[in-house]
Amino acid sequence: MKVSTRGEYGVRAMFDLTLNYGTGPIPLKEIARRQLISETYLEQLMGALRKAGLVSSKRGAQGGYELSHPPEQITIGQIIRVLEGPITPLDCLDTDSGNGPYCGQPEQCVLRNLWKELQDSMKRVLDNTTLEDLRQDAVKLEVAKGQ
Amino acid sequence: MKVSTRGEYGVRAMFDLTLNYGTGPIPLKEIARRQLISETYLEQLMGALRKAGLVSSKRGAQGGYELSHPPEQITIGQIIRVLEGPITPLDCLDTDSGNGPYCGQPEQCVLRNLWKELQDSMKRVLDNTTLEDLRQDAVKLEVAKGQ
DNA sequence: TTCAATTCCGACGAAATTAGTCGGAAATGA
């Protein structure tokens, strides 16, 4: 029932890019330093996020990564799916992935419904939270701190 | 983000015991056969459930396992916790487990809230579903089938 | 032109977790 470091670090990195959105490409080294993530490991993750179209990159000096869409158009669910695969507590729930909806035992439908409910509740949180939501939370926290 | 086979099989086994609740101890061999789970593996899981007080056992001939409380008093969350540990997407959310609430970087509080929301939504489903709920779902399905 | 900075790529490796198996001891009812 856990998010692996891929998902956790990926979200951290994307959040970092959100706070720096609009200022040109951010080198991976900076993100890694701020977020305390191994540079070479993060490189892997950014590669996946780039291939999935969530970030764009620029090579060479003054290069780096930036969000390829504004923060309100990127959800946490998208990030997690790229880095951890489908959001599902049980593979057999995932009709897309070749494993059909039928788990072998018809009476198991009851349990299937249980896991489906769990899946839905997870998706509800992850797919309805955007990077912009998080940014605004951060702003509010800063304001609160100042008082 | 997945439930391991420990959790999945454990819930199946407990559901099996629910459908047979009140008829005396059920031998592990029967559960394993009905649920298509390796007998020796299931043995491990039942041992954990017994130590946690969710099932009681009787040794020897005519022995077996049964729920130690009526189905409406056992939640899926209890079963999962015994077999998979705390329900949490991130270890640092778990204040009980020695890893304090503080993740090292104060600004990460925003992300912490995100994961906390996810955790809450998972707990909401798992802690509010009892074995009796599942049994009733099964009864309804049977009724529907008959028509 | 050269050079440092940076992404990109694929292979590799260590550690942890998962998913079991195995052998035998102890209890219990028939």
Next chain:
DNA sequence: TCATTTCCGACTAATTTCGTCGGAATTGAA
């Protein structure tokens, strides 16, 4: 006494996770 059954701890194989490493390609700036 014996077949049935739980109980226990150790062991193993496969998979996944969490990275590292070496080097190629690109790019802006001096």
